[in-house]
Each structure stands twice: as C-alpha cells, then as structure tokens.
C-alpha cells in the first residue's frame with residue numbers, strides 16, 4: 001500500500017523546518033495561538049454590557065451632581081450633572097452602534113476570510129503559517145501576517161492591531 005501522506009491526510013511537511021508535525025490552522029486549539037490565528041476579531045462581547053456600564057456611569061454622574069448640588073448648596077450643579085449624564089448615555093449609544101457596525105462587517109466578510117485562509121497550516125516549530133499549495137506566500141509567515149491576510153480578505157483589516165497591520169510588510 002502506498003501513501004504519499006498529503007493526499008491521504010498524513011503529515012504535511014513544513015517548508016521552513018521540514019517537520020511533518022503541522023496542523024491545519026482551523027485545528028489549532030492552544031489558547032494563545034488560537035487567538036493569534038483567529039480569522040476574525042473576537043465579537044463575543046455584546047453591546048448589552050456596554051449599555052449597562054454606560055447606564056451605571058451616567059447614574060453615578062447624575063447622583064453625584066444631585067448630591068453635591070444639595071451638599072454644597074450649588075443648585076446649578078444638578079442640571080450640569082444631568083447634562084453630563086446625558087452626554088455619557090449618548091457616548092455609550094455611539095460606542096454600541098459603532099461596535100455593532102464592526103460586528104456586522106465581520107459577519108459579512110467571514111466567508112471571504114475563511115476562503116483566504118483555506119488550506120493554511122500552522123507549524124509550532126517555526127511558530128508560523130504556511131500554505132502547502134503555495135498560497136499567498138511560499139514560505140512560513142508569522143501568525144500576524146496570516147491574520148492580516150485573512151482579515152483583509154474579509155474586509156475588516158482595519159480592525160487589526162498595530163502589530164498585525166505592520167506584518168503586511170513582512171518578507172516571507
């Protein structure tokens with residue numbers, strides 16, 4: 001029985017170090033690497049927590065205004081506190097709206113990012129990503145470069161951190 005490995009799901013050699021001990025990027029399970037190889041920003045946080053936070057802060061601001069207005073005999077502080085509280089609420093809503101927009105963009109582009117990442121494998125020896133097919137680069141690139149590649153394909157490359165943005169200049 002012959003088995004050349006690759007076609008039958010056997011080991012795929014890393015072009016960097018030659019080890020066959022590589023895994024598809026999608027199967028990387030170690031927390032740190034999983035985050036570095038994520039195809040999209042973490043969108044598990046929901047606007048709800050922001051809203052609660054904003055409401056609490058706004059409430060504190062308003063109460064603070066009311067308290068000092070009474071305590072110090074500064075009646076003008078109460079309306080000022082209410083205005084400040086309203087501004088906090090407006091700010092909170094703006095943050096939630098922009099986050100919602102970012103998330104929608106990520107959802108809309110997720111398939112494109114997955115397509116761009118298809119076939120990518122991770123070599124923990126090199127701490128890098130390569131495409132057996134030759135893909136967008138022939139060698140082994142950093143996880144940051146990979147993230148840049150996937151997120152840009154998905155149309156949300158602007159949500160990358162600075163390190164990943166800079167990785168686009170990497171020579172592979």
Ligand SMILES: [Zn+2]
Nearest residue numbers: 014017123126
């Ligand atoms: Zn390697």
